[in-house]
Amino acid sequence: MSSEILLNAENINQNAWGAINGCEAASMLAGLHYQHHALDINYGQFLLEMPISPDANPYRGFGGSPFKNQKGKFEAIFVRPLILWASRYGHLQDLSGANPEWLYEAVKAGNPVLTFVTVHFADPEWEQYPFGKVPVNNHAVLLDGLKADQVHVSDPIDGKYWLSKDQFERIYNLRRMAITILK
Incomplete structure (x- = not known):
């Protein structure tokens, strides 16, 4: 691919809102805003509407609190409950299991993709939970x-930046969890 594509989605800094998780x-929300959905909702309001899992299972809702770490809880929300919640604001497509090229095709079509990776694209630190x-x-x-050998991300911790496709794919491919935010 010789041309550069940059959707230039908003960057929401989670730490500026005190939402460490x-x-x-x-x-x-950055993806929804890019597609002109949920424009009347700010990040703080959006967080307060997020479904919380009573048993701290991110496959059922958010596991804990986005505002603090809690011993024994895994503070995250995974694809299915995230789609069930956020689809009230816009059209979403589960791309979990998709090969990275599918993600790139979505971006080429003008649709940003929420991807599950690791903080700073570091090697994963695996732990067992129930x-x-x-x-x-x-x-x-x-x-x-996207451009030749790089991808661009809007990262809620580190801001907006380009990184190598190799680095992105190495971490993304560990779990292959993704959601496209459609027009």
Whole structure:
């Protein structure tokens, strides 16, 4: 691919809002805003509407609190409950299991993609929980750009930046969890 695509989605800094664990909601709302959905909702309001899992299982809702770490809880929300919640604001498509090229095709079509990765794209730090083995350095970013050998992300912790496709794919491919935010 010789041309550059940059959707230039908004960047929501989760730490500026005191939401140390709020990356999924920040990335989702940035994608919704990019598609002109939920424009009357700010990040703080959005976080307060996020479904909380009573048993701290991120496959059922957010596991804990986006505002603090709680011993024994995995503070995250995974694809299914995130889609069930956020689809009231816009059209979403589960791309979990998709090969990275599918994500790139979505971006080329003008649709940013929320992807589950790790903080700073570091090697995963796996731990076992009652619901399964997950990286405790779990993170979600919004994929919103492409060029030859790089991708662009809007990262709720580190801001907007380009990184190598190799680095992105190495971490994304560990779990292959993604959601496209459609027009």
